[in-house]
Amino acid sequence: MCKTSSISVILPSYNSEKTIEVCLQSIVNQNCNLELIFVNDGSSDKSLDLFKSFKFSSKCSVKVISRENKGFLISLNEGIQLASGDYIARIDADDIWLENHLNLIMAEFDRDKSLVLVGSQAIKINDKSEIVGSYKVPCSQRDIIKHLHKDSAFIHSSVVFNKKAYQKTQGYIIGKDITSMHIADYHLWFELSKLGNIMNLSRETIYYRVSSQSMSRKINKLTNYRARFFIMKKVQNYYKKYFFYTFKQNIKVKLRILQYIFVEKLKLEYIK
Numbered sequence: 001m002c003k004t005s006s007i008s009v010i011l012p013s014y015n016s017e018k019t020i021e022v023c024l025q026s027i028v029n030q031n032c033n034l035e036l037i038f039v040n041d042g043s044s045d046k047s048l049d050l051f052k053s054f055k056f057s058s059k060c061s062v063k064v065i066s067r068e069n070k071g072f073l074i075s076l077n078e079g080i081q082l083a084s085g086d087y088i089a090r091i092d093a094d095d096i097w098l099e100n101h102l103n104l105i106m107a108e109f110d111r112d113k114s115l116v117l118v119g120s121q122a123i124k125i126n127d128k129s130e131i132v133g134s135y136k137v138p139c140s141q142r143d144i145i146k147h148l149h150k151d152s153a154f155i156h157s158s159v160v161f162n163k164k165a166y167q168k169t170q171g172y173i174i175g176k177d178i179t180s181m182h183i184a185d186y187h188l189w190f191e192l193s194k195l196g197n198i199m200n201l202s203r204e205t206i207y208y209r210v211s212s213q214s215m216s217r218k219i220n221k222l223t224n225y226r227a228r229f230f231i232m233k234k235v236q237n238y239y240k241k242y243f244f245y246t247f248k249q250n251i252k253v254k255l256r257i258l259q260y261i262f263v264e265k266l267k268l269e270y271i272k
Contacts, residue, residue, distance in 0.1 A: 002030075002031065002032035002033070002102055002103055002106040006084075006085045006086040006087065007032060007033070007034050007035065007085045007086075007087045007088075007089055007102065007106070007160070008034075008035040008036075008037060008079075008080075008083035008084060008085030008087070008088055008089070008163075009027055009034055009035065009036045009037065009089045009090075009091060010037050010039070010076060010079035010080060010083065010088060010089070010090055010091075011023070011027070011036060011037065011038050011039065011079075011091055011092075011093060012039040012041055012072055012075035012076060012079065012092070012093070013038065013039065013040055013041060013043060013047050013048075013051070013093040014041040014042065014043055014047075014069065014072070014093075015043045015044060015045045015047060016043070016045075016047045016093035016094060017043075017045040017046040017047045017050055018094075019093055019094040019209070020047050020050050020051060020093050021050055021054065022096055022129075023091065023092075023093050023094065023095060023096060024051070024054050024056075026091075026096040026097040026098070026099075026101075027060070027091065027097065028056055028057050028059070028060050029097070029099045030097065030099065030101065030102040030103070031099070031100075031102075031103055032059065032102045032103065032106070033059050033060075034059060034060045034061070034089075034102075035060075035061050035062075035063065035083065035084055035085050036056075036060050036061070036062050036063070037062075037063045037064075037065070037079040037082055037083055038051055038062065038063070038064050038065070039064075039065045039066075039075040039076075039078060039079045040064065040065065040066040040067070041067075041069050041070060041071065041072070041074075041075045042067065042068045042069025042070070047093070048066055051064070063082055065078055065079065065082065071174075071181070072181050073172045073173075073174045073181060073184050074174065076090075076172050077171050077172055077174075080163070080166065080171070083163065085163065086162070086163055086164070087106070087109065087160050087161065087162060087163060088160065088161050088162075088163050088166060089102060089105075089159070089160045090156055090157060090158075090159050090160075091157045091206075092156065092157045092209075094209040094211060095157035095206055095207060095208055095209055096125075096206065096207040096209075097157075097205065097206050097207075098204070098205045098206060098207070100205065101120070101158075101205040101206060102160070104120070104201055104203065104205055105118050105119075105120065105158075105160045105201070105205070106160070108199065108201070109160070109162075112197060114196050114197045115162070115196060115197045115198070115199065116161060116162045116165040116192050116195050116196035116197065116198060117154070117159060117160075117161045117162070117165075117189065117192045117193070117196075117198040117199075118159065118160050118161075118198070118199055118200070118201070119137065119154040119155055119158040119159040119160075119199075119200045119201070120155070120158040120200055120201040120203060120204065120205040120206060121134065121135065121136055121137060121155075121158075121200065121201065121202065121203060121204040121205070122134065122135035122155045122157075122158060122204055122205075122206045122207065122208035123135070123204050123206070123207050123208065124207075124208055124209075124210050125207045125208070125209050125210070126209070126210055126211075127209070127211055129207075129209075132210060134204065135155055135208050137153055137154060137155060137200050138153055138200060139199060139200045139201070139202050140199065141193075141197055141198055141199060144193070144198055144199070144200065145193060145239055145241075146242055146245065148186075148189065148190055148193065148235045148239075149232060149235050149236055149239070149242055149245060149246050149249055150232060150249040150252075150253075151186065151228065151232075152183075152185060152186035152189060153189060153200070154185070154189050154200065155206065155208055156185050157206055157208060158200075158205060158206045158208075161192060162196070165192055165195045165196060166188075166192070168195055169188060169191035169192060169195075170187075170188075170191065171188070172184040172185070172188055173187055173188075175227070182224060182227070183224075183227045183228055183230075183231050186228070186231050187231050187234070190231065190234065190235050190238075194238065221256075221260050222257060222260045222261065225253055225256055225257045225260065226257065228253065229250075229253050229254075229257070232249065232250070232253065236250075
């Protein structure tokens, strides 16, 4: 059982009736005392009803925020503000934790008090919950910092972070468009990396759902590349060790931006 029991799980939900029950079951299957904060972000389906009818164990205390739709990032920030735990664990309503997920993560925090952020590897599943591959991220602090020079180095539904460290950051930054949803975690991991040690387990401890309907499949790629480049520059200006690697990654992203602009221009010419 987790030695550190002060854990708050933040679970935002928007129209997740197809996956919410298996997600909840994976949370209560953790051998830990938990505080679960469920944020119903204006769902129009049966998500909230399914949550209310779910049978929680005595190890899991529950808090609920239910309101009109405000968006994923606002839901995260509201949930964390309500959390009473020393550690914040994240999971999305379509993902699933393996039974030993939190035990393995919290063992690292108990081993190394300088840690502020711990994640893990993942098994990819599709909409039918069939295994379709694996999701690998770097493990050591050195490799994670290097990876942050080009992209996020953590799987969101796998992470647990120290709440006091989080409160010293800007939290999940909320931009003016949907792109911020996909770089806010990247920015937060960078901010946390400046406050203590960070790592990923080498083991797969979650099922990460790759959905054909996910926001990441619909986002404007040009806007996403530009937003990602903005975070890359912040990382590169802070961690100046990897000059040639940084140069290479900047060229790659700039070429993708130019390529996308060129392709879109050709599409417009073809339509005319």
